[in-house]
Amino acid sequence: MTKTNLFLSAVALVLAVGLASVLVLHPTMAKGETAASPLEVRVDNFTFGPATLTVPVNSMVTWVNKDDLPHVIASNDGVFKSKALDTDDKFSYTFSKAGTYGYFCSIHPKMVGTIVVK
Amino acid sequence: MAKTNLLERNAGGLIEHDHNNDGINRRGFLKCMAWAGTGALCVIEGGVLKSHALASHMGSGMKSHNAGGLSFVQISDSHMGFNKPANPDVIATLKAAVDKINALPEAPEFILHTGDISHLSKPSEFDNVDQILKSTNKEIFFVPGEHDVLNDDGAMFRERYGKNSKGQGWYSFEKNGVYFIGLVNVMNLKAGGLGTLGGEQLEWLEDDVKHLKHSTPIVVFAHIPLWSVYPQWGWGTDDSAQALSYLKKFGSVTVLNGHIHQTMQKVEGNVTFHTAFSTAFPQPAPGQGEGPGPMKVPAEKLRSILGITDVNFVQGRHGLAVVDSSLA
Numbered sequence: 134m135t136k137t138n139l140f141l142s143a144v145a146l147v148l149a150v151g152l153a154s155v156l157v158l159h160p161t162m163a164k165g166e167t168a169a170s171p172l173e174v175r176v177d178n179f180t181f182g183p184a185t186l187t188v189p190v191n192s193m194v195t196w197v198n199k200d201d202l203p204h205v206i207a208s209n210d211g212v213f214k215s216k217a218l219d220t221d222d223k224f225s226y227t228f229s230k231a232g233t234y235g236y237f238c239s240i241h242p243k244m245v246g247t248i249v250v251k
Numbered sequence: 252m253a254k255t256n257l258l259e260r261n262a263g264g265l266i267e268h269d270h271n272n273d274g275i276n277r278r279g280f281l282k283c284m285a286w287a288g289t290g291a292l293c294v295i296e297g298g299v300l301k302s303h304a305l306a307s308h309m310g311s312g313m314k315s316h317n318a319g320g321l322s323f324v325q326i327s328d329s330h331m332g333f334n335k336p337a338n339p340d341v342i343a344t345l346k347a348a349v350d351k352i353n354a355l356p357e358a359p360e361f362i363l364h365t366g367d368i369s370h371l372s373k374p375s376e377f378d379n380v381d382q383i384l385k386s387t388n389k390e391i392f393f394v395p396g397e398h399d400v401l402n403d404d405g406a407m408f409r410e411r412y413g414k415n416s417k418g419q420g421w422y423s424f425e426k427n428g429v430y431f432i433g434l435v436n437v438m439n440l441k442a443g444g445l446g447t448l449g450g451e452q453l454e455w456l457e458d459d460v461k462h463l464k465h466s467t468p469i470v471v472f473a474h475i476p477l478w479s480v481y482p483q484w485g486w487g488t489d490d491s492a493q494a495l496s497y498l499k500k501f502g503s504v505t506v507l508n509g510h511i512h513q514t515m516q517k518v519e520g521n522v523t524f525h526t527a528f529s530t531a532f533p534q535p536a537p538g539q540g541e542g543p544g545p546m547k548v549p550a551e552k553l554r555s556i557l558g559i560t561d562v563n564f565v566q567g568r569h570g571l572a573v574v575d576s577s578l579a
Contacts, residue, residue: 179484179542201335201545203371205401209442217371217401220335237442240397243485245443 173197174246176204176218176238181246188228190250195225207239214239320568321427324352324359324389325472325560327509328529330398331380332370337547338557341370341531345383347578348530348559352387355561360426362389365509365527366396366437366474368412372403377411395420396474396510397437405438421452423459429564429571430463432456434473436488446475446488453490457497468503468564468571476508478517478524481537486511495522505571507560511543514560514575525573528558555579 172192175182177199188194196206198218206215206224212234215224228234228250238244329345338344352359362384369376377399384391393412400408405419413420416433423432434456436446448456460469471477477494480486488494498504504522512534517524533546533556540546548556558577565572 178544203398203401219371235442239440240401240437241485242440242442242444243483 174248175199176206176244179238179241179244181244184245185247185249187249187251190231191227191229192250193225193227194248195223197221197223204241204244205239206236209235209237320566321429321564322355322357322359323361323363323426323562324355325363325365325507325527325562326352326530327365327474327527327560328367328396328512328531329364329380330367330370330529330531331376332373333531333545335545337545337550337553338532342379342383344554344557344578345380345530347554348557349383349387351559351576351578352389357561357563359389359561362387362391363431363433363472363507364391364393365472365507366394367398367509367529368393368396369399372399372401372407374407377407381411392424392431392433392472394433394473395435395437397440400437405435417455418451419449421455427564428566429468429470430460432459432469432471434471434477434494436473436475436477436491441489444489445482445485446473446477446491448488448490448494453493453497456494460497460501463501465500466502468505469498469501470505470507470562470571471498472507474508475510476524476526477506478519480511480515480526484537484543486537486543498522503570505562505573507562507573511537512546513556514558516573523570523573525560527560528556528575528577530557530559530578533557 172186172188172194174186174194174196176196179200181196186194196215196218198204198220201220203217203219203222205217206213208214213226213236217240218224228248231250234248234250236246236248326348330341331345333341352362364384368380393408395405395408395412399405405413409416409420413422416422418435419438420435421433423430425431434448434452436448438447439449440447463469471494473488475488476486477488477491495504499521502521506522506524508524508526509529511526512529512532513526513536514528515524515526533548533553534543535546555577558575561574561576563572563574
């Protein structure tokens, strides 16, 4: 076995172990309360997490309010706006066109976020 | 309020400034601010800040002291419908605030509510507040907080509380020679910004105060502070400086706000800024803690950091006396 082959085998082994651990760990992660699903934005302590979320066209993004106070999700240019979301309330919007969508909380406007649709 | 505690505190050092110009002792001011959360009284007269024991301030001298003047009360941030820590019973604390108002030695002529009457703009929440405040038998003037205009751009608020108001709910009126201006700074907020008054309201304000004499005492009340308390948490108003520029000609301007659920004072030239306690739940001091959400405190401490504000205007005096007292 050449040195290169040995190296490639080692890389393959690492990748295989890595993949296996992801497959094994992923189901428990998904059950975890703190792990947001890929198309979810958590509203927590007056911030959006993640602040910027990139999704494919026709994705439905869901915001969930984890704060003790209500928030209102509103796009900067009026494309979408939720009703007031009390604690644990959710709001979803499906992005059918590519683009960059800035949004904010219309009652706490210091809270800003971005959805990038590709 | 626990009078003994207060007297003990004051025994440690009464803050009183004798100079009667607009100077303010910074050390004394900060000391008084520190007391505010524990129920001490901060009084501003003629731009001079004084701290009094509740017992002495509310004593027999008050009534005659205020002959020919005007006494009113400010309450704020009732958040009817809120039911989480640290206050699962905002009905009880609003009732305690009403008891406090009804027990004031100088009966106030009316009440100002500086917004966040409700938590979620629900009719039942407004109904509950109206029902509780009815037992004061006082006229009540409201301005909206952001929680009162959540889903309808304030239509329900104006239907209930702003029938004679202009634009999105602003108005003015005169009482005993004092001119009151209620402003709305919780509507049409812009991404990344603070509270907003907006062009239409600013034009109205400029025109509304034009005819007034410079000696007229002015009281401005609005929900979000009209001074920059802590912009990082949204505690300020983007175009407040323009509003205040229209009030420069007046010798005495008192600005009363809510929103930040704690008492704070600032004197800037002819303007005294003041924020009131909430009757529902406290919020952290600016920048203290992770964010501006409800502050969780032990149940036995809650009422010491909720409260009401009593304001007195004395004829011939330069400024208005603003007195905070807790529900404890």
